[in-house]
Amino acid sequence: MDLATLRKISFILAIFGLLLIYGFSPSQSQVKKSISEIRRDCSGPVAIEGTVGNISYSSNGNVIVELLQNRSKILLLLKDSFVEEGSNLSVFGKASKFSNQCWIFPERVELR
């Protein structure tokens, strides 16, 4: 058995692994969508831009933010209150239905 062959195999596997990571990365699949598009199927990774509307607090201390875009709105669940009404946000995360509403559970939130 030749050790050089094993090294080559490991390089090929590493490159193939990199390609898969690049091709199927959740952050790559967070495609920018409008609120109305997200609300249609309300699932999977999404990226969205919008303006903060009403801010309220859940019983367990989470921050519920209304994200507005044109005349549509969607709910955003944050752990801390670092945004204020009127702020413009870029949100990367997952859309999911909860209590008959469409929510975005963010992985990353950026103030614009």
Next chain:
Amino acid sequence: MIDLVICLLGMCVGLLLGLVPGMHINNFLPFFILLSFTNPQLFFFVIAASMAYVFSSFFPAILLGVPNEDTALNVLPGHRMVLEGNAYSAVMVSLAGGLLVVLFSMPFLFFFLNALPLLYPALQKIVPYMLIIILLFMFLSDKKQSVIVLALSSVLGFLTFDFNLLLPLLTGFFGLSTLLISILNDSLVSPQVMRFDSRLSLTNLSTISFISCFLSSIFGFIPAISSSIVGTMASYIRKFDSEEFLVLLSGTNVAYMIYSFFALILINKTRSGSAVFLSQIFEKESIFFVLGIILLSSALAFLICFYLAKPLVRLYKRLDYRKLSLLSIFFIIAVNFALAGPFGLIVLLASTSIGLLSNSLGVKRINCMAALIVPTIVVLI
């Protein structure tokens, strides 16, 4: 990009954990939750760490005779090769087996994608009967005295079944008893050959790795059948020499870890400590992204271990074997006490005695695995 960085970070942590003798990644998983990662990031981090851990854990298992629950049987052929002066080759064939299993696991994934959700319920029903057949097979293929080891191991298995005491149980059976036998017999370690001196051809290596992959694809999804048991079964089907057996066992370890992630994603079942941890933070992740992390972290872990092998074996070579064995024994006892407490030490003493007994009776040490098999049969029936 951030996913890639997290994957690499996880790989580094896994590599370091694997190099610590007696340390199992399962013991460290609760600490990962302290990292300020999002759930998907933590998911990828643990997968990368687990894969790298499997590769680097071959070092303490082979060089120091300190196994974890998965590498328990690697100690025996590995120790034999170390005594013969082939520690470097022993490490390299283990790594090679692991790498090829990563390669072969890819086609199996495509099979699992369609077949696993259909086959799994049927497989679950026959698990206890499969275990009974394995046990009978173990008994019939060995001396009659093996029944003593089987019985004692089973009793010890029952006594420890409700506690998380796999570390002292398996370290005693396979690690500590082996080290004590080496010291008592005053085993002479030949000078270590620092070049890769293996009789295995690439075809042979690939065949055995494929067997590991195939057997793990059947048994890896069944509760209570550890990778060591799969190795045991394969050794009854075909005769393996030390090198081949090492490839088989290391390959099975790697395959088990990979399949545990596939099982979590495809059928939502946990088959390893890492998968149990991940199930708590699991969100629907792309199987191909997970495969990418497995491939990258395994390939890089292989390369790092590949280049680390010589310095680590050299380091080992410089040390006095008797002193090193004593140090390992002390370390094993300390790790067991730290992780399993005083009760763990009692279990370690009992399992070491059974390991020594099996040696003095001249029966295979594999019979000690009854400690896991028999209680599981009783629970499942």
